[in-house]
Amino acid sequence: MECFFDREPVEGRVRPAILRSWRRCRAAGLAPGTLDFGDPVELDWDGPLVRAARPVVERVLPVLADADAALLLGDEKARLLLLRTGDRALSRELDARHHWPGVSYAEEFVGTNAFAGALRERLPFPASGFDHLSACLQPFAATGVPVLDPLTGQVRGAVAVVCLIGREHPAMGMLAQRVADAIERRLLEHSSERERDLLQAFLRTEAMPRPLPGGGLPPGELTPGDRVLLEDRAVELIARGQRAAVQVPLSGGRVAVLRSVPRIESAGVVGVLAQVRIEGGPWEPMADLPFLAPPAPIEGPMGTMGTVGSVGPVSEIGAAEAAKTVAAATKPGVAETGRRPEAAPVPEMPVQHGSYEDPWLLLAGEPGVGRLAASARRRLRILFEAAMGIGQTLDVVRTAEELAEATVSRFADLVTVDLAESVLRGQEADAPSADLRRVAIRGADGTPGLSASRGQLVRYPPSSSQARCLAEGWPVLSPGPGGENRSLIAAPLSAHGNILGVVTFLRRATPFADDDLSLAEQLSARTGVCIDNARRFTREHATALALQRAMLPRRLPEQNAVEAAYRYQLAYEAAGYAWFDVIPLSGARVALVVGEVAGSGLQAAAAMGRLRTTISNFSALDLPPEEILAHLDDLVCRLVVEQAEQAGDDAAGLLGDIAEDTTLGRAGDAATGTTCLYAVYDPTSQCCGLASAGHPPPAVVGPDGTVKLLHTRAGPPLGRGGPPFETTELSLPEGSRLVLYTGGLLADDPADPRIGTQRLRQALDTDPGRTAEETCASALSVLPHGRCRDDVIVLAACTRALSPGHIAYWDLPADPAAVRRVRAEAARQLSDWNLDDLVFTTELIFSELVTNAIRYGAEPIRARLLLDRTLICEVFDASDTSPHPRRAVATDEGGRGLFLVAQLSERWGTRYTRRGKVIWAEQSLDQETQEGTGEPWTVLGLPE
Structure with missing residues (x-):
């Protein structure tokens, strides 16, 4: 929690529900050190929720005493109504911390807790110890479960089972869920009793409301849509259980007024009648009723539903259909619009045109409607929770676990998920087989498990329900093992016609019904698609x-x-594709490259490969950094166009979020694009030239340990076009460390990217004598807990300088006589380097290269000899003309010079500078000399 409030990442270490609550608390400005209960308030200690809950709570007191736990009941605003415990020590702890009836557990007062979490999440919410923000709650572990109205689906309150830390009981969650279920059943029973009494009272009525002359619209001329809408609102009012009214807009600009009238007898309210009047406004008898607010959507477990001040929507099966079904089965039932039930002794009144001074009866409460609505709502709630909870990750095993978590205790007592081995490996599903691997098993406390545990191979006999399910491809309902009240549903996990595995639902108390079989089929079908994805x-x-x-x-x-040295850190989420390279260049130089391709998948990986290959090829041409990035930019533009032609508007899948343009589909401003940083270091001059295409600037650690981030003139990301790229040159004395990295190293804190930069500075501000490997490790330490949201590459290079004793150069005039001089000087230098066996070939190479420079080049002309891992001969001149070998015939007197150079050297080439060109040739050294030059130059034993 301290890490969270210090704005350090805590994902992966905190449950998502707790993390969501913490975020709400931080957004509200709550401080953990200042939270506590407020003063108790007076509540209705004998309201419907308390009356329904009190018998249930009294029955579980022995269980609470055995478990050393307490049971708390709160209302919809998280205010404590009841507190029962059988443990005196726990009771003293609760009293000492002001856990009294009337206090509020709302998040805005005490922060994250089981009560408030269950009400906000509408799901079981465990919280323990430092999950709580308030110190008065941290000694306790609790599991809260919401109490929902069985008819409306609205939250009526919450139940929480609490115990001290270290004394948690494994059945806490199950006990809280069972208490909540029992309270919901009693709420439904109370509603059914009122409806039954109301119906009997209605059947004893002797007269119907009388129609009067006027210009109103009779009920018989209502459209089907108007009837359904009126019946839906009438069911809401009946479920409310009190006198209220609501205006309902109808087709044709008409307005209906619905009112609910409780029937009161000596025993109290026995039910509710729903009456309606169309047009004419509120009539006199309704003047004293509170009008509900106009309908406005509110969020519930089934999505947008209900109205402000109302009790929620009618069941999705439709009030009219439910009413007709129950009426046909039970005769008295729901009164149809404008008519008395057939069992009534009063004859039916004729329907006439006119407005009604008295309303006509629309609906009367009936127990069957409530039961059907509650059953349908419970199924819809399970489906909604499954839709929200299954498929949150792209992990096969985790998706199977999410199915078990979403259905155990709500739908079944035990859930197992078994998948084919090929599916776990990411391959196509094999033919249906009874040999599967168990990947998830979850059961309510006290439910006996099956024979196989998680991770084991499961083999179902041919006569088993699971084997039949796999063979037929349909869910199978059968009696479960261990008793006559047990039942089992085996449903196939399939997608696109392929069976991936099987899920088994086991219930031990109430057997599954046909409706449950349909629900299991829908759950398994959704899960199968998520697993296949x-x-x-x-x-x-x-x-x-x-x-x-x-x-x-x-x-x-x-x-x-x-x-x-380098480090490659893979992301723990879907990420872009980064690459790096270290490319030896001519003249003992080296190129350092780091880049990142936006997007993911095979296309991004293929694009990364093409870019890396292209950079290697362009580097072999010894082009300046800005020209290499310009060529890469052209390549990326071509790739975008090619992808756009193949996939239309999906061109973003290759190189980032590419917005379609009227010309070539250039990247939009919001696109991240493909970035690249190209640097070239020359150990002879200790200079580095680098160019950037939207890439983060590199860090430089000087020989004295000072750290700075280079502010290079970065161009746009590749593929966007824009201004040309520029090369930034800087001096890197021997012992400097150049650190290149991808953006994921600093982007772990999106709230403030500067935090990552500061951490990188601090990590690199270490002893100046660190190696490249140690520098990479220090750079990666800025990642909290070693995790990153994107692929991270760190490439560190500790610079060296070519010793002056390994460099020889001569300024030459444009005179053919200079050829003899350079040959003599080169022979003398090779003798000093103990390379006498290379004198002859070196003299020939210098002869041809200097002759070409004098004949075809321009002054100034300079020859240079470098001793590195190879012997390098270089000739500089101020001309831009590029020499190329040609095939000389037998009668030609010239044209064989470059051919000889190519034959005598290991490789040769031309590179261009700002003032001309360099023709170079490399000769390999013998094994002994080559091994010696592989070490730093100061230990070769050669003269400086």
Whole structure:
């Protein structure tokens, strides 16, 4: 909790429901150290909820005493109504912390707690210890369960079972759920009793309301839609159980006024009649009734429903259909519009046109309607909770666990989920088989488990319900093991015609019915689709990850310019694809590359591979950093166009959220795009040139340990177009550390990205003598708990300098006589380096290169000899003309110079500078010399 309020990430360590409550508390400005109960208030200690709950609570007192627990009952505003406990020590602790009837457990007073959480989430809500924000609640562990009106679905209150920390009982949640269910059943029974008495009273009535002349519309001319709407609102008023009125807009601009009239006898309110009047406004007898507010949507477990001040909607099966069904089965039943039931002794009144001074009866309460509505609502609530809870992640096993969590205790006492082995591996489902792997098992406390536990192989015999379900592809209802009251439903988990596995629902008390079989089929069908989506994601993610890893460098190349190391941290969520590279260049230089492709999946991995290959090819041409990024930008634009042609508006799937433009489909402003940073370090001059395409700036740690983030002139991300890229040059003395990284290293705190930058500075501000490996480890330490939302790459390079004793250069005039001089100087230098065996070939190479520069180039001309892992011969001139070898015939006197250079050297080429070009050639050294130059130059034993 302290980490959360310090704005440090806590996802993965805190249950989602607790985290949502903490976020609500922080948004409300609550401070944990200042929370406490307010003063108790006077409530209705004998209201309908208390009357329904008191017998239930008294029956569970022995259970509370055995469990050392307390039971609390609160109303819809989280105010405590009842508190019962059989443990004196717990009672003293509760009293000492002012847990008294009348105090409020609302989040705005005491923060996160089981009472308020159950009311807000409309689901069981456990909270223990430091899950609570208030210190007065932290010594306790509690599980809250909402009490819902069986007819309307509205929250009437909550039940919580509480005990001291360290004395939690495993049945706390089950006890709270059973108490809540029992209270809901008593609320339904009370409603049914009132409806039954109301119906009998109605049948004893001797007269109907009389129609009077006028211009109103008789009930017989109502449209079917008007009838359904009036009946829905009438059921709401009947369920409310008190005198009230509501205006209902009808078709044609008409308005109906509905009122509920309780029938009161010596025993009190025995039921409610719903009466209606169309047009003419409120009549005189209704003048003293409180009018409900106009209908406005409120959120409930079934989505948008109900009206402000009303009791919620009628069942989704329709009030009219339910009423007719019950009336046909039970005769007295629901009175139809404008008519007396057939059992009434008073003859039916004729329907006439006119407005009514007295209303006509629309509905009378009937127990069957309430039961049907409650049953349908309970099924809809389970389906809604399953829809919200199943498929939250793209993990096959977790999806199966979500099905078990959503249905156990609400629908079944024990739930198991078994899947085919191929599905767990992300492959296509095999043919239906009775050999499965159990991936989820969950049961209510006290429910005996099945033979196989989680992770074990399950083999169902051919006669079992599960084997029949797999073979037939339909859910199977059968008696369960262990008693005649037990029943079992086996439902297939299927998607797109393929059976992935089977789910088993076991109930021990009340047997499953046909309606439950239909519900199980809907639950398994939804879960099957979610599991198949997770399976497909698993397969694609594994394929893309394998492709991505295959395209990354397996090891860093050998070179002496820098000491390089890297770290690759995979994201724990879906992420983009990042890559890096270390590319040796001519002249003992090295290129360092880090980039990131927006998007995910196989297309992003393929795009990453194409970009990395393209960079390697362009690097071989020795192009400047800004030109390499310009070529990459053109490539990305082509990829976007190609993808747009193949998939239309889905071009964003390849390289980010690409917004369609009127020309080439350039990226929109909201697109992240593909980013890249390209840096070239030259150990001879200790200079680094780098160019950025929307990539985070690198960090530089000086030889003295000072840390700074480079403010480079970053261009736009690749594929967006815009201004040309620019190269930033800086000096990196020997012993400096250049740290390149992807944006995921600093983006873990989206609320304030500067926090990540500050953490990176602090992590790198360490001893100046750190190695590249240690620098990578320090950079990754900025990730909280080592986790990241996006793939993270850190590439660290500790710079080295080529010793002056390994560099020889000569300024040459544009005179053919200079060829003899450079050959002699080169031979003398190789003799000093103990490389006499390379004198002949080096003299030939310099002869041809210097001759070409004098004949075809321009002054100034300079020759340079470098000793690195190879022997490098370079000739500079101020001309932009690029030499190329040609095939000379036998009679030609020239044209063989570059051919000889190519034959005598390991590789050769041309690179361009700001003032001309360089023609270079490399010769390999013998094994002994090559191994020696693989170490830092200061330990070669050669003269400086």
